[in-house]
Amino acid sequence: xxxxxxxxxxxxxxxxxxxxxxxxxxxxxxxxxxxxxxxxxxxxxxxxxxxxxxxxxxxxxxxxxxxxxxxxxxxxxxxxxxxxxxxxxxxxxxxxxxxxxxxxxxxxxxxxxxxxxxxxxxxxxxxxxxxxxxxxxxxxxxxxxxxxxxxxxxxxxxxxxxxxxxxxxxxxxxxxxxxxxxxxxxxxxxxxxxxxxxxxxxxxxxxxxxxxxxxxxxxxxxxxxxxxxxxxxxxxxxxxxxxxxxxxxxxxxxxxxxxxxxxxxxxxxxxxxxxxxxxxxxxxxxxxxxxxxxxxxxxxxxxxxxxxxxxxxxxxxxxxxxxxxxxxxxxxxxxxxxxxxxxxxxxxxxxxxxxxxxxxxxxxxxxxxxxxxxxxxxxxxxxxxxxxxxxxxxxxxxxxxxxxxxxxxxxxxxxxxxxxxxxxxxxxxxxxxxx
Numbered sequence: 001x002x003x004x005x006x007x008x009x010x011x012x013x014x015x016x017x018x019x020x021x022x023x024x025x026x027x028x029x030x031x032x033x034x035x036x037x038x039x040x041x042x043x044x045x046x047x048x049x050x051x052x053x054x055x056x057x058x059x060x061x062x063x064x065x066x067x068x069x070x071x072x073x074x075x076x077x078x079x080x081x082x083x084x085x086x087x088x089x090x091x092x093x094x095x096x097x098x099x100x101x102x103x104x105x106x107x108x109x110x111x112x113x114x115x116x117x118x119x120x121x122x123x124x125x126x127x128x129x130x131x132x133x134x135x136x137x138x139x140x141x142x143x144x145x146x147x148x149x150x151x152x153x154x155x156x157x158x159x160x161x162x163x164x165x166x167x168x169x170x171x172x173x174x175x176x177x178x179x180x181x182x183x184x185x186x187x188x189x190x191x192x193x194x195x196x197x198x199x200x201x202x203x204x205x206x207x208x209x210x211x212x213x214x215x216x217x218x219x220x221x222x223x224x225x226x227x228x229x230x231x232x233x234x235x236x237x238x239x240x241x242x243x244x245x246x247x248x249x250x251x252x253x254x255x256x257x258x259x260x261x262x263x264x265x266x267x268x269x270x271x272x273x274x275x276x277x278x279x280x281x282x283x284x285x286x287x288x289x290x291x292x293x294x295x296x297x298x299x300x301x302x303x304x305x306x307x308x309x310x311x312x313x314x315x316x317x318x319x320x321x322x323x324x325x326x327x328x329x330x331x332x333x334x335x336x337x338x339x340x341x342x343x344x345x346x347x348x349x350x351x352x353x354x355x356x357x358x359x360x361x362x363x364x365x366x367x368x369x370x371x372x373x374x375x376x377x378x379x380x381x382x383x384x385x386x387x388x389x390x391x392x393x394x395x396x397x398x399x400x401x402x403x404x405x406x407x408x409x410x411x412x413x414x415x416x417x418x419x420x421x422x423x424x425x426x427x428x429x430x431x432x433x434x435x
Contacts, residue, residue, distance in 0.1 A: 012243035013420055015201040016233050017118070019058060020208035020387075022252035023049040023395035034223065037234045038247075045245075045399040046433060049392070050408040052251040054348050054361050055296050056389040058208065059092065061250035061410055062119040067099035068414025068427025072349030074099035076120065077357045078298055080372075085308040087283050093136050094120045098353055102414055103127045103199070105425055111198035116189060117160075118203040129197060132188070135161040135205055152191075158184050161205060167213040168384050174213065175221060179228070182206045186232040193239045198421070200243070202236065204229060211253045215387030244420055245399040250410060252393025257367035259383050260331070260338050261376040262293040268379070269327050278375040287311050291324045297362030297370035299324065325360055333380045338368045350428070366390055401435035408432055 030039045053060045053071070055078055063076040071077045075098035082089050090096075097120065103113045107128035115121060115131045122136040124145040132153065137143040137160050144150045152158075162177035182204065189202045207229060214222045237245050263282075266272040273286035282292055287309045289302045301321055304310035312320050321344070331338045343361040345354060364370050368380075369388045396408055398416075405412075411429030418424065419431045 011420055012197065012240065013199050013246065013417055014237060014240050014243040015199075015246045015248070015417070016236065017201070017203045018207045018229060018233075018247065018249050019119075019203065019205050020211050020251055020253050020389065021249040021395060022254075022390065022393040023249075024393050025253065026395055029226075034226070035230055037230050041234065041237075041399070042397055045397055046401050046403045047395070047397045048403055048406075048408055050248070050394040050396045050410060052389075052391050052394050052410050054343060054363060054391065055298060056251045056391045057296065058119050058250055058389075062203075063097055063099075064428075065250065065410050065413050066101040066103070066118065066120070067097070068102075068411055068425070068429050069099050069351060070349055070411065070428050071357055072354035073351030073428060075353040075356060078294060078296070080294060081356075082282075082294065082300075084300075084306050085310075087285075087308045089281070091136070092120075093122050094125065094133075095123060100425075101125075102417060103131065103201075105418065105423065106199050106421065109421065109423055111421060112196055114192050114195065114197045114200045116192070116202045117185060117205060118201060119205070130192065130195070132158075133160075134203065153188070156184065156187060156191075158188060162209060164209060164213070167209075171213065175210070175225075178206045178209055179225065182225070182228065182232070186236060189236055190239070193236060199417070200240070204233075207249075211387040212385055213387075215253060216255060217386075244401075245397075246413075246417070247395075247397040248413065249394045252390035253387045254366040254390050254393075256369050256383065256385055256388040258333055258380040259369045259371050260333055260364070260380050261371050261373050261378075262297060262299075262328075262331075262362070263372060263374050264376045264379050265328070265331055266291055266293060266324075271324060271327070274374075282372075282374065285309060290320060291359075293370075293372050294358070295370070295372035297364060298358035298372075299328065299360035299362065301359045303359075321359055328360070328362060333368065336368075337365055338370075339363070340365045363391065398433050401433040403432055404434050405430070405432050 029035050053064050063074050067074045076092050081092050103115050113127045113129035117134045119134045122133040124131050124133045131145040133143040140153045141150050159181040162181045166174035271290040273288040274284050275286045276284040302311050325342045341363045349357050412432040415427045415429050416431045
């Protein structure tokens with residue numbers, strides 16, 4: 001005869017993330033009668049707006065989610081990054097991060113992990129379970145841990161990512177690809193949800209993709225796609241009713257009005273010069289350069305002793321940085337203010353890798369997408385891209401919990417999820433729910 005309470009069920013956490021889905025978008029949609037399943041779901045938990053990262057890029061946001069640290073603590077500052085001397089550029093992947101991820105923490109604690117499609121899990125790393133890398137993976141054969149699991153993906157026709165190149169001239173075909181990638185993503189999740197696991201995270205990248213290219217019209221196909229995201233997500237959650245369910249996004253979205261070429265503005269102001277005309281890339285800057293920009297709105301002072309062609313004396317750094325910041329605050333397009341705020345590095349970053357980050361970070365007014373292009377004849381331009389990221393409109397839902405703070409941050413997910421397993425690891429966030 002067994003005593004009641006001795007055999008306690010294992011704690012499990014199921015996370016489903018919808019990349020780039022705004023809190024305001026869901027809220028308005030529910031008010032209009034859309035998202036009926038999600039609307040019913042949130043009555044049984046906490047639902048709120050969450051702040052993301054600066055710059056508001058998925059690679060930075062998901063590295064922060066998985067590590068609980070700001071870029072100064074994990075070393076990822078953008079989709080493109082630089083080495084200052086000699087000046088060179090690279091696309092950061094998971095191998096460039098300098099902090100432990102939640103999958104590794106849980107694996108070390110003997111928790112079984114299933115991780116599907118989260119950005120910055122490329123290349124795949126060892127976990128106690130199964131990991132399928134996200135969109136920076138180029139080959140399915142190199143996208144999984146354990147490596148032999150890639151055979152399963154190939155057999156089922158799994159798609160790592162729909163090709164966004166098609167979105168410019170072949171939008172209908174691209175949308176079909178998004179539907180197919182979405183369905184394959186959930187087909188894999190439905191298969192793996194039956195496995196033994198403690199932490200299961202499925203990431204839906206396709207929501208970000210459809211927002212970028214179909215945001216303005218929001219036609220019938222757009223809403224059909226979101227209905228399918230909703231239905232597939234709730235269906236998956238139903239397969240693990242005993243698990244704590246978390247739904248979240250990494251940033252918000254808004255309509256893109258204009259692309260703004262920050263380097264053109266710096267050049268016009270006498271802060272950026274080139275040795276070669278036209279320049280091939282930023283490595284062609286002149287020693288006369290005071291500052292340059294990388295996408296999206298990251299400003300680097302051309303500091304002597306740090307930059308390959310540095311011109312600004314260390315003793316002049318603060319004065320020059322303030323001068324450049326003041327100039328950037330005045331940026332306008334068609335009479336509209338472009339910059340919401342110019343952040344100093346130390347205002348948003350802390351930790352051992354802060355010095356790797358930009359000296360200034362520009363937070364744009366919604367609708368102005370900051371670009372790092374070099375030789376543009378005009379300060380702004382049109383684009384086929386319809387939507388852009390916003391920092392302060394991500395969403396978070398946690399079933400059967402209540403929030404313990406108003407100012408939710410993406411940094412809070414790491415300690416909050418670990419707290420469900422009674423694990424404490426230092427982070428830049430704090431436990432944000434109870435129940």
